[in-house]
Amino acid sequence: MKFESLNAILIFAIRREHDARELYVMFRDMVKDPGAKTLLEDLANQELGHKNLLENALKGGNIERIGGKKEIKDLHLGDYMVTEDVGPESSPQDVMLFAIKKEQEAYNIYHMLLGNYEGTELEELFSRLVQEELRHKETLEREYEEHFMQWM
Secondary structure, eight states, X not given: OOOSSHHHHHHHHHHHXXXXXXXXXXXXXHOOOHHHHHHHHHHHHHHHHHHHHHHHHHHTSOGGGOXXXXXXXXXXXXXXXXXXXXXXXXXXXXXXXXXXXXXXXXXXXXXXXXXXXXXXXXXXXXXXXXXXXXXXXXXXXXXXXXXXXXXX
16 A cells, blocks of 8 residues: 555544444444443544544644655555455454454554654654554453453
8 A cells, every 4th residue: 555645644544543433333333242332432432532633633734744764655554454354244253353453453553653753743643542552452352362262
């Protein structure tokens, strides 16, 4: 996946956060366990917060003037993408593994962006997103372990 500008990367990230929120809302509506519903609602709200942070960065002015260590074309964001998807035939375990992989994907992308924009005004944004995506992944992994690893 090629990006021509930092704006394009942020727009992509905004769309990914929107999609992650929609995924958690869909899962929330599918599950019956009240605790799982609460967890998924919380994750959905956090993804909305990420989307808002990224939108505010875009609205904050011309971010194209912020230089990174590498040119945008050389960031290789596609290397961090999860290609498989979930569908109607997916098991709850498949859904959890997919969500974990998506959180790892988000972490990897923001971590790479943090490294590229360290020392700029975007460092705080990407640092926060790195920490929060890692926390999401760890939360999902704990839930996965509790609900699925007990049978292995």
